[in-house]
Amino acid sequence: MLSIKNLKAGIEDKEILKGFNLEVKAGEVHAIMGPNGSGKSTLASVLAGREDYAVTDGSVQFLKKDLLEMSPEDRAREGLFLAFQYPVEIPGVSNINFLKTALAEIRQYKGLPPMEAKDFLKRVKEKQALVELQVSLANRSVNEGFSGGEKKRNEIFQMAMLEPVLAILDETDSGLDIDALRIVANGVNKLRAPERAFIVITHYQRLLEYIVPDFVHVMYNGRIVKSGTKELALELEEKGYDWIKKELGETIEA
Amino acid sequence: MAKENQILEEITGGEYKYGFSTDIETETAAIGLSEDTIRFISNKKQEPSWMLEARLKAYRYWLTLEEPKHWPHLSYPTINYQDIIYYAAPKKQQQLSSLNEVDPELLRTFEKLGISLEEQKRLSGVQSTIAIDAVIDSVSVKTTFKETLAEKGIIFCSFSEAVQEHPELVKQYMGSMVPYTDNFFAALNAAVFSDGSFCYIPKGVRCPMELSTYFRINTSGTGQFERTLIIADEGSYVSYLEGCTAPMRDENQLHAAVVEIVAQKNAEVKYSTVQNWYPGDKNGKGGIYNFVTKRGICAGDNSKISWTQVETGSAITWKYPSVILKGNNSVGEFYSVAVTNNKQQADTGTKMTHLGKNTRSTIVSKGISAGFSNNSYRGLVRIAKGASNARNHSQCDSLLMSDTCGAHTFPYIEIKDKSAIVEHEATTSKIGEDQLFYCRQRGIDAEKAVALIVNGYCKEVLNQLPMEFAVEAQKLLAVSLEGSVG
């Protein structure tokens, strides 16, 4: 469903993504790991359509459409969801109202009428339970005064509510306590479906014990430098990134 | 929740929706201002001589004044006061049989504005009944629910009618909060005011419905100078709403109103405004100059006056709804949202004057500026000597939508009593790219995202408005800010 070819993007004159390639099929879970600053969040932002980054080369197909041509909101409406590494606060706007608006927009894009109030509330209840989000949090202003962990959990709640086709989770596990990690992972697992794919950006193998990926990729210096299965994550956990950097030494210097 | 959503659904096209004008036969005074103009107006209204005298006195005083151009943070060309029509009224149709009947064309005008002058109870459960005084140009054309209200002893009528029917009340209170000597525009208003609303809530009566006045400027070249007087006798309560619109015209039209409120012992008055005068076009051509003096006095102990305003329209807004806290334990509140876009300018705020003991005031001001506009908050908190244990809390927030607009805060504090506690907080922020992107990533387009974020930003103020007004206000905020982000 997602096909990224030779993607190059950056900010001003700094190139951050330097020829990134990735194929994601429906039903798959891809984990992306990699040292700080390797470009993982940038990749997520570029896919989501953040205008601060200029795409200089390459192509991205999403559901057979040219993703890079679409506005951020249309990408979302087509089913692309990004769980942010740093979710923002929107004071005075209740989480529920926010989601209701988002859902209505997405449905309108698909030519559907807004959801009936009772169906919507049913979905809220159901998804709240899925991520064990406190009712009070769902009613509060979007992320305002939420703890770091609560924000992350709220991202997953939103994802569950919007039922995307492709979800990109950017370090959703960082800052979560052990229970929250399990809950979030559990939430993701329940949403795994043959028609849905995930890109999970993480630093920790621990998350991947809960959300078992089909593929693990190592990103370094703006591109994928190694791909494997879940065992690769274990190996990274054990040995760090140095061995990969060394393996690549010459090519990267060049 | 349902409420907010309804609003969002209703946000549609961004043009000024009320810019049409109505073709009605209008009777006007000759252009310009002189003692003759004042006599003409007074005569039209068949006023008693004391009223005419009061007008002339104000006029002669006004002649000695100069327009306040130095202190407000506003800039506009000099107004030629001889170039304005001071009185315009729809001509009474011959065939109308009863006095209560209104020209159908006028009814249609108000219908188009979403104002029903029919008295039927609204069916849907959420909407409460509202009594409306409809003022077009210089006259009140219809006041609804007068009889129903009269059963409770409530007087709700046009100001002109009050002058005829309740001269003792008018004489006693008119000018007691805003004397003609108060300022340039108040003096002008006292001289040429044409109509407005009058309400009196008797002792111990809780007004069973919202009272509201809808002001409409229609005729080209005219100014509107209305006066509103609200008297809440001991232990009474009333919630009063004011709405306003005007046709889109290339010219600048002057609106200089005076509103006076008095709250006696244990009485409470809630005054809400959604000001949506035509703001002018993108380049700053046309629009209403809105120079308004609004003041209330908490005359008795334990009384309360609360001003809530949502200011989205007008080319220029000059307005400081104030409260004099005279009674002990009295409470004054000011909640304001002022939005300026394109070339609009607003200089608005409040004055809280603490005279009684244990008086409290709250100021919450949210200024939102976009385009090339200028938005200033100007507030004065005065604690007089002997006003022991006075408290004030002020919160003034400014939100900037562009790099070309301006936001300014001018808070003045005068404390003459040591026991006072006065707190002032102010913030200025720029609408967050991150917030916008976050919304867009969830499928909400930029325009709707701005509306959502701004409504959230103003929530504290919007929450003060009666339900239907809040809906209206939220829609207006969205419309006013359309096109304000890239």
Ligand SMILES: Nc1ncnc2c1ncn2[C@@H]1O[C@H](COP(=O)(O)OP(=O)(O)OP(=O)(O)O)[C@@H](O)[C@H]1O
């Ligand atoms: N808006 C920006 N302005 C300037 N530099 C940026 C910007 N966004 C990213 N960069 C730079 O691009 C590089 C990649 O950043 P990115 O946030 O994508 O890394 P990451 O892999 O997500 O790192 P982490 O694991 O720490 O989250 C970094 O060197 C970062 O400083």
Ligand SMILES: [Mg+2]
């Ligand atoms: Mg990152």
